[in-house]
Amino acid sequence: MTRQDSETGQGTVESLYPFLYASTSDLPAVLEEVRRSTVAKAAEIMELRQVICARDGARLAECAQQAARRFAAGGRLFAFGNGGSATDAQQVATLYLNPGGGSTPLAAFSLASDPATLTALCNDIGVDVVFSRQLAAFGRKDDIAVGLSTSGNSANLVRGFDEASRRGMLTIGFSGYEGGKMAELDSIDYLFVAPSSSVHRIQEAQTTVYNILWQLTVAAATRQQVIR
Amino acid sequence: MTAADGLAPAAAMAAAGPPAAAGSAAPDGSAAASLFDLRVAPMQDFADQAGAVAAACHDMAIRFHRGGKLVVFGTGGASTDAQHVAVEFVHPVIVGKRALPAISLTSDVATVTGVAARDGMAPIFAHQIRFLAEPADIALGIAADGSCASVLAGLLAARALGMLTIALVGGGGDGEIAASRAAEHLLVARSDDPRIVKEMQVTAYHVLWELVHVFFEQPGILAPGVVA
Numbered sequence: 479m480t481r482q483d484s485e486t487g488q489g490t491v492e493s494l495y496p497f498l499y500a501s502t503s504d505l506p507a508v509l510e511e512v513r514r515s516t517v518a519k520a521a522e523i524m525e526l527r528q529v530i531c532a533r534d535g536a537r538l539a540e541c542a543q544q545a546a547r548r549f550a551a552g553g554r555l556f557a558f559g560n561g562g563s564a565t566d567a568q569q570v571a572t573l574y575l576n577p578g579g580g581s582t583p584l585a586a587f588s589l590a591s592d593p594a595t596l597t598a599l600c601n602d603i604g605v606d607v608v609f610s611r612q613l614a615a616f617g618r619k620d621d622i623a624v625g626l627s628t629s630g631n632s633a634n635l636v637r638g639f640d641e642a643s644r645r646g647m648l649t650i651g652f653s654g655y656e657g658g659k660m661a662e663l664d665s666i667d668y669l670f671v672a673p674s675s676s677v678h679r680i681q682e683a684q685t686t687v688y689n690i691l692w693q694l695t696v697a698a699a700t701r702q703q704v705i706r
Numbered sequence: 707m708t709a710a711d712g713l714a715p716a717a718a719m720a721a722a723g724p725p726a727a728a729g730s731a732a733p734d735g736s737a738a739a740s741l742f743d744l745r746v747a748p749m750q751d752f753a754d755q756a757g758a759v760a761a762a763c764h765d766m767a768i769r770f771h772r773g774g775k776l777v778v779f780g781t782g783g784a785s786t787d788a789q790h791v792a793v794e795f796v797h798p799v800i801v802g803k804r805a806l807p808a809i810s811l812t813s814d815v816a817t818v819t820g821v822a823a824r825d826g827m828a829p830i831f832a833h834q835i836r837f838l839a840e841p842a843d844i845a846l847g848i849a850a851d852g853s854c855a856s857v858l859a860g861l862l863a864a865r866a867l868g869m870l871t872i873a874l875v876g877g878g879g880d881g882e883i884a885a886s887r888a889a890e891h892l893l894v895a896r897s898d899d900p901r902i903v904k905e906m907q908v909t910a911y912h913v914l915w916e917l918v919h920v921f922f923e924q925p926g927i928l929a930p931g932v933v934a
Contacts, residue, residue: 505764505927512760512917519913520753524746531742535735543733561797565790569783573901576782628799677799678912685908689901690741697737 519679526674526683534670538687541650541668542694545622546702548648549695553620555586556647558609558638562681563626563652564590566688570624573692581696587616589638609638619646624688627651628680630658630671639665652687654680745905748897752906755893759913762872762891766914767921769844769870771928775807777839777869779831779860780848783904785812787848787911794915803919811835811860831860841868847889848874848907850900852881861888874910876903 545555555574557567567590574586589612590596599608613623623642625635630653642649643665651666654677660669670691672683766776776795778788788810795808811834812818821830835845845864847857852875861871865888872891875883879894895906921927 504924508920508924508927509757509760509764512763512920513756515917515920516756516759516913517753519916520749520756520909523909524749527742527745531735531739535738535742536733538738539733539735561793562790562799565786565793568786568789569904572783572786578900678909678916682905682908682912685905686742686745689905690738692901693741694737 522674522676523679523682526672526679527686530670530672530683530687533673534687537668538670538691539694539698542691542698543702544648544667545650545691545695546698548620548622549584549699550702551620553585553618553622553648554616555584555622555624556589556613556616556642557586557624557626558589558612558635559626560590560632560634562677563628564588566626566652566681566684567591567624569685570626570688570692573689577692577696582699584696584699589613606633606637609634610641613638613641613645613647617642617645617647621645621647622650623647624650625652625660625666626684626688627658627660628654628677628684630655630660635660636663636665639663650691652684654684744897744899745902748895748902748906749909751896752893752909758891758893759910759917762893763914763917764921764927765870765891766844766872766918768928769842770806770918771922772842774840774842774844774870775809776844776846777809777811777835777864778846778848779811779834779857780850781812781827781830781854781856782850783900784848784850784854784857784907785810787904787907788812788846790908791846791848791911791915794911798915800916804922806918809838811838828855828859830856832856832863835860835863835867835869839864839867839869843867844870844872846872846874846911847883848911849881849883850876850903852877852879852883852894854883858883858886858888862886864888872914874907876900876907 557570559567568588571586571588574584589609596608599611625638627635636659639649649667651660651669653660654672654674657671670687672680674680778791780788792808792810795806811831818830821833847861849857864871871889873883873889874893876895884892893910895903897903
């Protein structure tokens with residue numbers, strides 16, 4: 479697992495990256511630059527969270543009420559996404575299924591966790607169907623689909639939402655930038671856009687939004703039980 | 707993920723308002739807003755650790771420069787972060803950034819469950835480190851609290867091997883991982899809510915990834931290495 483595997487030899491490497499072999503150095507200045515950049519990124523994500531809170535706070539509460547009703551009716555949650563968002567899908571599933579701290583576990587599945595299913599679908603049909611095909615197999619009308627993307631343009635998410643919507647599921651989307659293709663779909667009931675052009679800040683904001691949505695959903699489920 | 711979990715549902719219920727207010731009335735954004743507010747202080751605290759972030763990036767860059775790989779691990783929700791970090795380094799989202807070798811120790815379910823069934827949870831990462839890692843490598847342990855036994859054992863095994871050790875921990879930074887001094891670099895998310903801790907840690911590893919590259923772009927601050 480060394481990078482020698484991908485390089486042809488030391489001479490070539492040195493000519494490709496001459497700066498790595500330079501003798502001048504100004505480490506304190508670089509460390510200071512990196513420190514400042516870290517502070518700037520922290521400020522960026524704090525600001526992005528504020529924007530989303532102002533824009534989507536009420537819709538989050540409304541979405542949580544709808545999700546709580548689905549769970550009360552026996553619905554299950556299915557989360558999906560690609561790459562880093564696949565790890566968010568796994569996080570969303572375990573957030574509901576194994577919340578700890580005395581919160582009631584709720585049924586939730588990650589559609590990004592089974593390499594056998596994913597590679598079978600990719601190999602036999604194509605990456606565009608990896609989520610829609612699973613939703614077609616599992617999905618029922620009281621279920622909830624949660625799809626996460628940073629660009630909002632992933633074809634397999636669009637296909638997944640189409641399938642989920644066709645089945646009457648509650649559909650919740652997360653995207654970034656201006657929302658991407660996901661913002662044009664009729665198949666998404668609640669779309670939460672993190673308005674940023676940084677993939678990293680988008681993912682950080684989405685983590686907050688799905689955590690808060692979970693907390694509001696648990697609170698709404700508890701209230702609905704109290705009222706019923 | 708122990709005592710810390712207990713605080714979150716209570717906070718959610720408190721933030722979501724009294725039961726009478728919510729069952730049928732149209733939701734507003736106040737419940738979400740108070741949950742968003744809980745993120746501000748921990749993020750400011752992260753920004754205050756920017757100097758430690760810079761130092762960790764520098765040491766990571768040196769290891770990569772010497773041909774080391776990044777080995778990432780965590781349990782529960784942090785297992786998804788380990789996978790996220792691996793894909794972040796191996797397949798950068800920013801075009802033009804070089805791929806860096808990184809693996810998650812949470813993805814080989816056969817080995818993780820096999821070690822856990824035979825020897826318990828504590829050695830699930832330490833076992834893999836002993837047989838997969840090399841002295842030039844970097845260990846990055848991620849824990850929602852400050853005392854995850856599996857992460858601690860992994861860091862100790864990495865330290866014994868001569869790896870660079872970095873830990874992202876939650877709680878107050880006063881858990882067993884900090885006390886063990888197994889990690890040369892320790893970044894603390896100051897929250898007792900494991901979900902908020904995760905959000906801070908996502909920012910932390912995004913920043914580590916992005917700013918490691920700064921050191922590759924600067925002349926003379928990395929000693930000539932095995933590979934570039």
